[in-house]
Amino acid sequence: MENNNEVVLLDLWASMFGMRVRIALAEKGIKYEYIEQDIWNKSDLLLQMNPVQKKVPVLIHKGKPICESLIAVQYIDEVWNDRSPLLPSDPYAKSQARFWADYVDKKIYDLAKKVWARKGEEQEAGKKEFIEALQLLEAELGDKPFFGGDKFGFVDISLVTFYSWFYAVETIGNFSIESECPKFISWAKRCLQKESVSSTLPNSERVYEFLLDAKKRLGIE
Amino acid sequence: MAQENVKLLGVLGSPFVCRVQIALKLKGVEYEFVAQDLQNKSEELLKYNPIHKKVPVLVHNEKPINESLVIVEYIDEAWKGKSILPTDPYQRALARFWAKFIDDKVFGAAWKSIFTIDENEREKNVKEAQKAFQFLEDELKGKFFGGEKFGFVDIAAVYITFWIPMLQEIAGLELLTNEKFPKLCKWNQEFLSEPTIKESLPPRDPIFAFFKGLYEKIRASAK
Numbered sequence: 001m002e003n004n005n006e007v008v009l010l011d012l013w014a015s016m017f018g019m020r021v022r023i024a025l026a027e028k029g030i031k032y033e034y035i036e037q038d039i040w041n042k043s044d045l046l047l048q049m050n051p052v053q054k055k056v057p058v059l060i061h062k063g064k065p066i067c068e069s070l071i072a073v074q075y076i077d078e079v080w081n082d083r084s085p086l087l088p089s090d091p092y093a094k095s096q097a098r099f100w101a102d103y104v105d106k107k108i109y110d111l112a113k114k115v116w117a118r119k120g121e122e123q124e125a126g127k128k129e130f131i132e133a134l135q136l137l138e139a140e141l142g143d144k145p146f147f148g149g150d151k152f153g154f155v156d157i158s159l160v161t162f163y164s165w166f167y168a169v170e171t172i173g174n175f176s177i178e179s180e181c182p183k184f185i186s187w188a189k190r191c192l193q194k195e196s197v198s199s200t201l202p203n204s205e206r207v208y209e210f211l212l213d214a215k216k217r218l219g220i221e
Numbered sequence: 222m223a224q225e226n227v228k229l230l231g232v233l234g235s236p237f238v239c240r241v242q243i244a245l246k247l248k249g250v251e252y253e254f255v256a257q258d259l260q261n262k263s264e265e266l267l268k269y270n271p272i273h274k275k276v277p278v279l280v281h282n283e284k285p286i287n288e289s290l291v292i293v294e295y296i297d298e299a300w301k302g303k304s305i306l307p308t309d310p311y312q313r314a315l316a317r318f319w320a321k322f323i324d325d326k327v328f329g330a331a332w333k334s335i336f337t338i339d340e341n342e343r344e345k346n347v348k349e350a351q352k353a354f355q356f357l358e359d360e361l362k363g364k365f366f367g368g369e370k371f372g373f374v375d376i377a378a379v380y381i382t383f384w385i386p387m388l389q390e391i392a393g394l395e396l397l398t399n400e401k402f403p404k405l406c407k408w409n410q411e412f413l414s415e416p417t418i419k420e421s422l423p424p425r426d427p428i429f430a431f432f433k434g435l436y437e438k439i440r441a442s443a444k
Contacts, residue, residue, distance in 0.1 A: 052322065052356055066314045070320060078310040091298035092284055098291045103272065136272070 007032035010046050012039050014025045014210045016109070017069040018057035019161035019200050024073040026196035027152075028080045040217060070101055073157060087154045095152040098138060100147060101158040108132045108162050115173040116211060117220050127173050130181045142175040145190060156191055160201075167204035168211045227252035230278040230382040232259060232267055236380035237275040237289040242421040243376050244254075246291045248300040290320055293376060306373045316367070318376035319360060326353040327378075335392045336436065340444040342345055347396060354402050361404045364411055375412055382409045383422050391433050 009025070009032055011018035025032055037056050039048055049058045058065050059072040061079070066072045079084040085106040088094050111133055114126025137159065141147055145153035166177050178185045191197045215221070229252050231238035238247045241321070243254055257266055257276055269270040269278045269285035279286045282300065286292045307315050330349035337343045357378070361368065366374035382395065386409070389396045414416055 061311075064311055066311070066318075068318055071314050071317045074317070075310055075314040077312065079279070091295055092281070092286070094298065095286045095291055095295040098294065099286070099288055102288055102291060 006062055009034050010037050010043075010049060010058040010060065011035070012037050012166060013202055014160035014164075014207050015056055016165060018155050019164065019202075020069045020070045021057045021059055021076070022200045023157050023161070023196045024076045025198060027084045027086060027157075028076060029083070030076070030080060035141055036124065055064070070105060070158060073154065077154075079218045085153075086157065088148060093148075097154045099150060100137075100155045104137075104155070104158045106163075108159070112162065112165060112169050117171050117215070119221070123173060124205055130169075131177070134181045134184050138187075141187055142199055143182065150193055151196075152191060156187075159189055160191040160197055163191075164201040164204055164207050165211070168208035172211070187202055225251070227280050228255055228282075229253070229299065230255050230257050230263075230269065230280065231276045232257050233423040234431060235276060235302065236384050239379050239383075239421060239423070240289045240376050241279060241292050241296070242337040243379065243417060244305055246417050246421050247305065248296060248302045249297070250252065250300055269360065271306040271319060278383055290324065290377060293373065297373075304372070308368070313416045316373040319366060321376045321378045322353070322356065322381070323374070326356075331380075331388070331396065334396055335388045335394060335399075339438065347394070350396055354381075354397060354405060358402045358405045361408055363410075371412060371415060371418075375408075379412070379418070379422075381405070382418070383413050383425075387425070387429055391429070391436050 005027070007030055009018070009021060011034060013036060022034075035045070037043060039056065042054060046056065046058065047054055049060060050056075050067045053067060055067070056219055057069055057072065059068050060066075061074065063073075066075050073086060087097055104201070109129075111126060112129040115123055115130055118126055142151075146152045147159070192201065223333070227245070227250055228243060231236070231241070231254060233256065233297060242254075259276070260272060266276070266278065267274060267281055270276075270287045273287060275287075277287075277289055277292060279292045279295070286295050293305060306316055328348065330346045330353060333346040334343055334350050337346060357366075358419060366378065385397050387396075389413075390434040396408075397405065413422075
């Protein structure tokens with residue numbers, strides 16, 4: 001059994017990137033020490049462990065840092081490879097999982113930000129592009145229960161964490177994601193039936209308040 | 222031997238395509254290079270990469286793989302032979318981190334340093350690019366990023382060996398200098414002299430002419 005000190009996670013409760021790592025750790029049943037970070041006042045530990053980007057999450061295993069959430073999730077899958085695989089074993093299926101997780105990384109955060117950080121025409125354009133991206137993902141999901149097929153996996157982990165931000169984005173953008181992307185919402189709810197996901201995703205209203213505060217601090221109206 | 226049908230949709234002169242070519246060569250994979258016209262995208266490209274509509278696209282037995290770093294990892298796993306990524310999970314995580322760093326921090330800033338007209342924007346990007354080079358300079362501990370043999374990060378960084386010196390010559394800009402980045406410049410030379418790399422790079426003259434033309438066109442349109 002791992003000593004608590006062997007696995008440490010530097011994270012922010014509201015970070016959809018950090019949530020990915022928490023879900024992966026939960027899926028594997030790994031005990032770890034969680035150290036909440038104040039991203040407005042970065043700790044020496046964070047700056048020491050992630051000097052390049054100075055961001056959360058940072059997974060620390062036996063004193064060695066792993067940065068970038070999707071890289072940390074793959075690391076977790078490769079080290080604790082005796083249980084609950086997160087990526088498929090077939091190289092082609094694996095490449096498709098990596099491709100879609102990369103798509104999520106490239107698009108979803110920035111498009112959501114366009115909605116919560118902009119106003120007027122820019123925001124409207126952001127809403128449209130955001131919905132289109134979610135609809136593209138819906139098409140990729142198809143009739144499968146999860147992106148990986150029958151099992152919850154890498155792509156699901158990379159994406160479901162954004163669901164906790166939907167209420168905030170909908171409220172600020174004054175639109176309904178469910179009405180445009182019902183399949184996406186039912187997939188997210190299916191994921192939430194898993195303990196690893198439901199115990200990780202924070203309360204949506206708390207996230208909304210966090211975002212309003214973040215906007216103030218960043219000087220975004 | 223299983224029937225292998227390997228196609229690479231690409232353009233000569235793309236550093237992203239080059240990454241894939243290096244990986245295929247390293248594994249000794251025979252493939253057909255299908256040159257693309259990005260101004261007039263082929264049905265094949267749109268069929269195999271409907272999401273991003275970009276090159277490179279690797280098509281293995283009719284199944285497409287997109288995004289250069291995803292393709293390189295796929296090549297490493299689908300074919301035996303020389304390893305591209307390390308076997309140790311921690312070293313693999315580091316390799317993926319630095320490859321992503323190059324994608325996120327080097328390409329955009331370097332490109333904008335060369336091609337932006339606005340002086341302030343250019344200066345900002347030069348600073349960004351050099352900040353990224355400094356991180357890489359500090360990270361380089363051996364002959365290659367991969368150690369004694371080149372690996373995933375070196376392949377990801379091929380842009381720095383062939384393209385950056387060429388682009389900075391065209392723009393008369395000193396981005397990557399021996400003075401500021403001696404280890405990175407030495408790595409440049411070592412990497413370029415590896416046979417696998419030499420044989421995977423496009424011919425210099427037509428690529429130089431292409432970027433010079435692009436540079437002059439952009440400057441002319443600004444006037």
